[in-house]
Amino acid sequence: MIGTAAPKTESLSETQQVARRNGSLARRKIWLPKLLYNALPCFYLLSGIAAFFATVYINEWFWVLPHYLLFSAACLHLSISVYRRRNKRPADLENTEQS
Numbered sequence: 815m816i817g818t819a820a821p822k823t824e825s826l827s828e829t830q831q832v833a834r835r836n837g838s839l840a841r842r843k844i845w846l847p848k849l850l851y852n853a854l855p856c857f858y859l860l861s862g863i864a865a866f867f868a869t870v871y872i873n874e875w876f877w878v879l880p881h882y883l884l885f886s887a888a889c890l891h892l893s894i895s896v897y898r899r900r901n902k903r904p905a906d907l908e909n910t911e912q913s
Contacts, residue, residue, distance in 0.1 A: 862889030
């Protein structure tokens with residue numbers, strides 16, 4: 815019995831083809847204008863700070879306050895992570911490649 819190592823190609827159904835196309839959508843790179851790209855960390859930072867200080871002016875705080883605090887923490891974390899990824903030093907890049 816002689817076998818081949820070549821994979822068998824099977825045709826995909828329509829739903830499988832749609833699922834394959836939609837799965838790659840999350841992995842695509844998004845190209846933004848340079849001004850918007852540079853302003854994104856500032857937007858996240860200002861949104862987080864605004865949401866944090868908005869909790870001071872909430873009259874009925876018992877159900878809204880946790881949502882505002884979670885949103886502000888998420889925005890602040892996102893702004894810091896985006897800023898750090900964009901401003902990596904060459905020494906940091908060399909250390910990650912060596913590991």
